[in-house]
Amino acid sequence: MHQGAKTPQTQEWEDSLRGKLEVKHQIRTDTINDLENFSQDLQHISLVVESIQNNYQALLTENSRLKSTLLELVDDCYCWKGNRCEKCQKILKSLAPETTRKKFNTAQEYEEILKQLRKLG
Template identity: 35%
Template structure:
């Protein structure tokens, strides 16, 4: 039986294309797995940052409340605050709402 060189070449090209396509698919799958791992790490980092920020925010609120309470409990009166209370209120005024 004689083989047709054109058919043989077409078969070789087809096999090469299939191998390349399979290799690309495997590479794509590996890249997606790597991306998934990277995103999981980023997500974990964000969650940790959120937890730390929430803790700092709570501590800041507690500190502001404490400072305001010390001003309220001072012997001086509103509109005529002592130097310590004036400094405390000035410091508190620099904090964002």
């Protein structure tokens, strides 16, 4: 038999090998594309999270400013601690609703959880 001639079995093996190599190449190309898309998604998510952080910080700052303004109104009023006028009582109640104790306990629980997490990390 001549060296240049291929048997059907050799041709099938070569065709199979080439097919497998092509599939592997396509999988690797698809993987690269998927990783690039994933990277872009992560960058977008990072920008969204940064925007949320900025908005939340602005909200907290505004909330703090408004609370300070309300407390200044109470401080500048003619009434005094223990004998607040109706307007100051309303202001103080709006700053400390009836659920204050529950919120305080929730805050304490949150702080405890954070302490435990910090010990783990």
